[in-house]
Amino acid sequence: MARAFGALRTQSGSSVTALVGPWGSGKTSLIQLAIRECDAEHVEPSWTFVHFNPWLYQDLTSLQIAFLGALQGAVGRGRRGRKIRTAVGELGKRMAPLGSVGSLFGYDFAKPLAAISDLIAGQENPSRDQRELERLLREAKKPVMMVLDDLDRLAPDELLLVFKLVRLVGRLPHVHYLLAYDEKSLLDALSRTGLIGTDDPRRATDYLEKMIQLRLDVPPLRSQQVSSLLNAELDSMSRSLALEMDALGRARFAEAFGDHLLRRLDTPRAIYRYIRQVEAMYWGLHGEVDVADFLVLSWLRTAEPLLYSRIASEKVDLTGAADLMSALRDGSQAPAARTAAWKEIFTASQVAPQHREGVARVVGSLFPRFKSIWNAADKYDGGEESRGRVAHRHYFDRFFAFDVPRDDFSDRTIAEAVESVAVGRENKSVEALIALFRTQPELAITKVASFARDRRDTQGLHLLILWLARQYGRVPDDHSLFSTRDQVEDLCVWLLLRLSPSVTELEPLFSEISELPSGLPLLTRLVGGTKNPPPDLRIEEPTLSDLARDARSLYLRIVAGAFEQARQASVFDTPPDVWSLLRPWLALSADDARNWVASQVARERWSRWDVAARLATSQASVGVDSPVWRLSGLDLKTVDRLVGLDQLVEEIGRERIMSTVPTSVKGATPTAATRRELVVQTLRSHLNTGSL
Template sequence: MCAAASLGYSRLMTQDPAGGAFSDEALTDPDEDALGRAGFLDSIVTLLERVGSRSESTVVAVVGRWGLGKSTVLNAVTTRLRRIDGTRRRWIVAEFNPWYYQDLVSLQQAFFRELAEAVPSGASWKKVREGIASFAETVAPLGALGGLIGVDATRIIEQAANATRGNVGVLEAKAAVEKALLKVDRPVLVVIDDVDRLDPQELLLLFKLIRLAGRLPNVYYLLAYDEDTLLDALSRTGLIGEGSARRALDYMEKIVQLRLDVPPVRERQLATWIDREVGELAARLSVTMDQEQRRRFDQAYYSHIRSRLQTPRAIKRFLAQVESLAAGLSQEVDFVDFLILSWIRASEPLVYRAIIDQRSRLLGELDPTGRIWPGDRDAGADHAYWSDVLTRSRVDSAQLSGVADLLSQLFPNFAEQWGVERSGHVGSVRHGRIAHKDYFDRFFAFGVPDDDLSDRTVEKACAEIIAGASGPEREVVERKWPDETSLIIGKLNRYWDPGRVDGVVVLRWLAIQAIRLPALDYLPGTPYRETVHFAQSHFTHLRGDRPLAAVRAMADEDPSLRFAEDVISVLRGGMAPPETRNAEFAAAKTEFAARASTLFDAQGDTNPLDYPTEIWDLFGMWLAADESAVRRWADKHLADGSWPLLDLLAQMVSRAVPLGVPDPPTLVGDLNLAEVDRTVGLDRVRRELADEIEQFDKSLPNRAVATPENRRAVALRALKVSHDS
């Protein structure tokens, strides 16, 4: 956002949270208002001093729409008036808020009570106080007289009795007050805020009191109101009439002699204010905003939020809400997403609720009802669906496009369905964003849910692991590992950037954790496979002697070589990234091959079909790593007759497990003739098994169980088919 000089409320967001920073109250110190209004405040004070130099009562109005800072202006003006030194006539300020009173009688009573209470208690003011009480008695119900604090009640009752006998009239009582006020010659300013919040009858009574009863010498009035709201209220009275805005304006001209319009907040001021406050807020929350985040916030602000964040009150409420709710989330979610969502929460609460209700669609999760996903999508239907959601969320039609743009910035799936072009954005949501499945719930829980894992905990655990130290955070991560592997892997990706941390330490730790995962680990998408994929990204970034050190580290932690085999399988054939096809990774494969040879040799003369599965699963990678060693191993056992050749081929037949089947059987797959050729040679196989191949005529069901007999049959069938072709 713009980098202009600071023009905002300098203390708006730096007050103690227990104080006024999070309330909707006006600021009380004129120094707090730094919106360039010093000249406006000076003008009001100068004007009041000028009218106060004359005895005639005057009504001055500060006019501005809700939230523009009228109450702050009144506070600043009254503070300045109270600070005027004794060389000039000092002001007496009475603050009267008619919104506090529930009915017309209490409002009428309070008007005079506040005026009487504002008068000093000195002897010179005694007649003024009693005169106000007497005047109030003549125009207000008798029941109101008891509310005149500090006035002799006996004298009031006596005056009331005299008034009943006709000895004291309204004009006489008013004349007595006027005489007393002229004698003490001090200006009294009655400040009345929130005039526009009164109902129509209360409003008419207030103006009647001001014009007919309250226009006393040396008594002046400073009103504040939103003109549109006030005129609307007047138009609903019998005095003005519905739809008579012009008549209402004419009426107000009879009440108010001088009006001052609060200067609007300029666009540059708003942008600078928000930019500075967001930056200071981020600093207090220890949040660092990168260039991409600043770009996103600028886009959200200028595309829509700016048009609806036009008053000091609106900005104050927005930023205070962010700070009050972000304390537990500042390091756990994307700060800009939280800013945008906070604005939606404050300005479009039903949209906020709809986001929660529409989680599956916004995150692209499968809907069990089948109504949302999958299949070819109807772009028109998608747009209509969201239009209906926003309409039911009471979004004004004029704001529909802007709100949709904010949602598009938060949720790539919404952008796609609404019809916004965001090429390459869908499916690439970074950690911390609300559109990330692991972070969505945090934005609405205002903290890390119990079934989640704090990013700060994972970050500290990562540092402890790399340093070879133990600690509470590492303990938490390792305890949660088997049940929350996917969640933890996702967070490790954020803090363990391949090539920037010690990959050998990472791979050693992953090997230890991988052993703890369930046995059905070869299925895609399982926690074990996620772990392997993450480990492979670190392995391929190793350089120098580190690949060799990594294989040794993994093998030391898991002598079965199960995890090491899966990690370095990335080096097999065409799968290997170009940068791994060099001597550094060749040494790693040689190390793996040597350790695998030891495991296979330890089986002695055991029939291949009886090899433990965890040993035979290493065969493919062993063959890829050291073909000559595998061939020597096979030749030795075939030459001394300890193995039937067909059983070796049967063991080399692949196996498969059907998905979605309870307690699934292991089924036969096929024979990889290329592997057979590299292990013993196809010519030798066809020569030594010529009779079995020639005589084979057995048929197998499509889903044959992987028994030794069926695996031998699959091997012979593959050899016969290849021979015949």
């Protein structure tokens, strides 16, 4: 560009050069570089560069006056400057609207009305004024370059006026023009003027060709240039924001970038705008979200803002159903219908057809569930996303709030609390986590599980198990399909298996847990977990067998001790946590369980009838507040193993059993009386059919 300017510098005529490139391609930056290059050459006659941005003016009058004013300032320099400025001023007076003449060209409206009439009458011929101006400029031999940027932003009538001014007024000796614009936008604006019209699309192109003597095209960035520029900006941003991405995160971002972002981040402006968006919005999320997801979502917010806004309102669809009813509702919708719904969302969000599949792949890289929906898969087989990712239901809102919401909990606080618990230290982060267990137990256990499972060191795992056991007793049982208590149990099992303690380490751990509220049911779950380790843990034999054996032995000792402490209580007064151990005891050591129950019956503290009655099961609706419990049935096989059916029938009396009015109590509220009645009714059915 600077070389082209050098060739124009010695020409006595006027010229119009076009710098053509799409929005954001760097036209303004290239102009600035070319001007600096020309200034550095120190060649006479040197250029005078004057910038004129027609987009800054609100109406046609202001635009016309400003153009003439810029022209006056550009050519009115040097030793002949005063004469040239006067000549331009005289020309401007005769061209500009009367109401604007005075302020810009020095006309005093305090003059008598006759003087104004003389001006209107035009005592001087405008052509003569222009010839005089041309003579002065030709003698001055001072090259001037007027730079007109952002032409593609003008309204059609404004654009046409600028072109008329350049073509008819501004073509003066040694005065050159550089017009910078996006060709597609400019042609569109020209076609909407009365001069060009829309009948023949070629007319706008022909009009430009008559205007422009030299065309300079901004070369498109090559893929390697885009990658280099973006990498340089990302590196600089990563240092300033202290961004950290693991290998998987870098791979995910690289895949999204190569698959679609590279095609859209095709101009310097697009790249810089994208980077500035990330820099401006990441501060509140440092260490709280997945960096790769934030980078990709930031691009989506910048390039496809309408789709981004819609995604923010589709949390359930993109992260998984929030509750059982949502899951049932979504599962009933046909895959094709869900795909069609999302395609309508893309259309409503004005995603260009040529970009639709690429944008869908980008969204799919963020939300695996969306990828399944877009491809019309029958179901989504993936599990919950890892910590920090936008597709995780506990992190989704952070990405759109650009901070940790008030009803959320900082990952940094969770991480500090987990490490503090593992070393036996109490601090504010631990106190905050305990409070979270009371108010949002599901969120608390999900967060703790994520950080606890990521710990590489097994030191302190027994302290984590004990701490979780204390919280377990404080967590209400919400009676859902997979309750918060279930999650605490699963995490404790995982930590125990990861720890794989020896019997000398296991004994004090089990002993402490057994003394805690709800500790006995948790021990039952821990012992059961040693038989079926989760698939993400690989424990070699004989370690697993030894752990299962030691856990079983210690557990049976604790169970026997718990029942011994409750020996004086009746069946229905036996604490629920103790009674819950009876079935596991029967499963692990049937003889010991039967003998202990038999001793209670022999001492007439318990009756077989009451034992069977309390073994009756009950059920309640899942996922509702304050569920109502109803009797559901009685397993006679368990009753038979524990107290013997023949002995039970003998105790109650066959005649009494068979003479009872056959009114079902299934579905009744569980009480001692209804439970006993259920036993009688179940036995009558057994005696009549002979089956268990």
